[in-house]
Amino acid sequence: MGIAYSLLPDSTGVAVDWSQASKIGMSLLVSPAFGFTLTIGLMFIIRVLTKGRPDSDDLFKEPKKNTPPPRWIRGILLLTCTGVSFFHGQNDGQKGVGLIMLVLIGIVPGFFALDARLKSSDVNPPLQKIEAVISTIQVSPLSAVDSVKLTNSKRMVGELQTKFGVVKDVTSIPRAERFEVRKDILLIDRNMRDLLKKDEVRLSGVDRSTLTGALKELRKTTDYAPFGVVAMISLSLGLGTMIGWKRIVKTIGEKIGKQHLTYAQGASAELVATITIGLSTQYALPVSTTHVLSSGIAGSMVASKGIKNLQADTVRNILLAWLLTLPVVMVLSGSLFLLFRNIF
Numbered sequence: 001m002g003i004a005y006s007l008l009p010d011s012t013g014v015a016v017d018w019s020q021a022s023k024i025g026m027s028l029l030v031s032p033a034f035g036f037t038l039t040i041g042l043m044f045i046i047r048v049l050t051k052g053r054p055d056s057d058d059l060f061k062e063p064k065k066n067t068p069p070p071r072w073i074r075g076i077l078l079l080t081c082t083g084v085s086f087f088h089g090q091n092d093g094q095k096g097v098g099l100i101m102l103v104l105i106g107i108v109p110g111f112f113a114l115d116a117r118l119k120s121s122d123v124n125p126p127l128q129k130i131e132a133v134i135s136t137i138q139v140s141p142l143s144a145v146d147s148v149k150l151t152n153s154k155r156m157v158g159e160l161q162t163k164f165g166v167v168k169d170v171t172s173i174p175r176a177e178r179f180e181v182r183k184d185i186l187l188i189d190r191n192m193r194d195l196l197k198k199d200e201v202r203l204s205g206v207d208r209s210t211l212t213g214a215l216k217e218l219r220k221t222t223d224y225a226p227f228g229v230v231a232m233i234s235l236s237l238g239l240g241t242m243i244g245w246k247r248i249v250k251t252i253g254e255k256i257g258k259q260h261l262t263y264a265q266g267a268s269a270e271l272v273a274t275i276t277i278g279l280s281t282q283y284a285l286p287v288s289t290t291h292v293l294s295s296g297i298a299g300s301m302v303a304s305k306g307i308k309n310l311q312a313d314t315v316r317n318i319l320l321a322w323l324l325t326l327p328v329v330m331v332l333s334g335s336l337f338l339l340f341r342n343i344f
Helices: 002-006 018-049 056-060 071-107 120-134 144-165 175-196 205-219 227-255 263-282 289-305 312-343
Strands: none
Touching: 018 263, 018 289, 056 263, 071 227, 071 263, 071 289, 120 144, 120 175, 120 205, 144 175, 175 205, 227 289, 263 289, 289 312
16 A cells, blocks of 8 residues: 555655565564474474373374373463464554554544543653754764755654643644644654664764654654554454364364374474564564464474475465465555545
């Protein structure tokens, strides 16, 4: 959608932050490879640590039908499955919340462009810190483009200080003006982060830290989600998992490898998925839970009997789905955006 907007004649500039897009792309590419490799290593560790236990063979054999696993194995499976569920909800929940907020801001910006819970006393301090730091940046060493960024940022910071100086909270700002305030805050943040990467910007470590922290505080005005949106996404994820789990479970558990999933394979893949998704969530990187878990299962199958233990048709179909999803979604979303823009 961002690319489609950039192609419009009246577009004001590039609508895609390619630095963030590259991080997302890299995360989606690296996480399955990480899950595949780490699961192979974990399977080896489990085999070494459980060697000699009288019930260790149960870990590496196909589970007996209608027979519950030993208690200690059940405990491990409960912990790993719970971890995957928790971090899956965190990671996919953020994506859903972000998409819903994007729609709401686009349709009714007067209500959702800014966090209405904030007071002027929450916004003015970071604005003052930003003004104090950027006023010390010398313009002469900067390129023409960077000089414009700095000048515009100073102007927008001053305008925001004036605006928040005469209102007591965000709700006091007229709804028609809230989207412009949001745009100014996002532009200030982007301009300053771009300038901080330039060698020509000579700031001390303390000033850089102060500016980065103040920008983060200021972004709380725009980076938020109402409780209702979070609750709706949580409910949707829960219901979707309850309804659609069976086909995915059968594919992951029975169709990736030529053997039925063993307890050791399931626990290894789940633990690796928990670690991978948890780290990605911590660093605000979106990953596909299904991609990571499928890669982990594939790694566990290879660790057991080598690459010949994989079902080639299933693996090929999964890889094709991974490769086609991104370009297909990009083309569809861009086309629908241009279609709706022309209609309305």
